[in-house]
Amino acid sequence: MASLAPGGRIAVVAAALLDDLTAPTQLLSAQRTEPPLLAGGWEIPGGKVDPGEEPLDALHREIHEELGVRIEVGDGIPGPLDGWWPLGERYAMLVWLARVSDGIPQPLEGHSQLRWLPEHALWSVDWLPANRPILAAIAATLWTPEH
Numbered sequence: 001m002a003s004l005a006p007g008g009r010i011a012v013v014a015a016a017l018l019d020d021l022t023a024p025t026q027l028l029s030a031q032r033t034e035p036p037l038l039a040g041g042w043e044i045p046g047g048k049v050d051p052g053e054e055p056l057d058a059l060h061r062e063i064h065e066e067l068g069v070r071i072e073v074g075d076g077i078p079g080p081l082d083g084w085w086p087l088g089e090r091y092a093m094l095v096w097l098a099r100v101s102d103g104i105p106q107p108l109e110g111h112s113q114l115r116w117l118p119e120h121a122l123w124s125v126d127w128l129p130a131n132r133p134i135l136a137a138i139a140a141t142l143w144t145p146e147h
């Protein structure tokens with residue numbers, strides 16, 4: 001069971017984990033191990049919101065389960081569906097900037113490897129297709145000259 005996003009989509013939350021919220025230079029990418037259709041693709045860590053769970057609570061839970069760390073959450077990166085980002089037809093995702101406040105991220109669950117990407121290497125991994133506009137919005141927020 002999962003919680004629902006606008007349009008009856010399955011609600012997913014994810015964190016764009018940064019080395020620093022004020023002057024970020026790197027973002028954490030994670031390579032999925034499942035399902036077979038998505039395995040090998042790169043994403044930002046997170047997962048489905050449980051029924052009755054607040055999205056931000058789901059974010060803290062998923063990041064702790066998957067990476068073993070605690071996070072400080074920063075600004076949201078709003079998507080085009082009432083703030084949500086479409087993931088294909090069936091899912092939609094809320095995205096926040098965040099930084100690790102306790103621990104060192106490890107690929108404990110759902111990922112085969114993690115990679116910190118500096119700005120110049122942001123597109124060096126094979127992002128899941130639905131993530132590309134999200135990463136473009138994150139990069140524009142973090143690394144355009146006026147910021």
Ligand SMILES: Nc1nc2c([nH]c(=O)n2[C@H]2C[C@H](O)[C@@H](COP(=O)(O)OP(=O)(O)OP(=O)(O)O)O2)c(=O)[nH]1
Nearest residue numbers: 012013014043044045046047048087091128130131
């Ligand atoms: N976490 C995450 N999921 C993404 C991203 N991009 C993307 O298309 N997805 C898709 C993959 C999955 O179909 C869905 C998220 O489900 P998930 O498998 O990560 O959720 P979960 O950890 O709760 O998994 P499970 O316990 O149900 O197996 O969203 C992303 O950047 N992060």
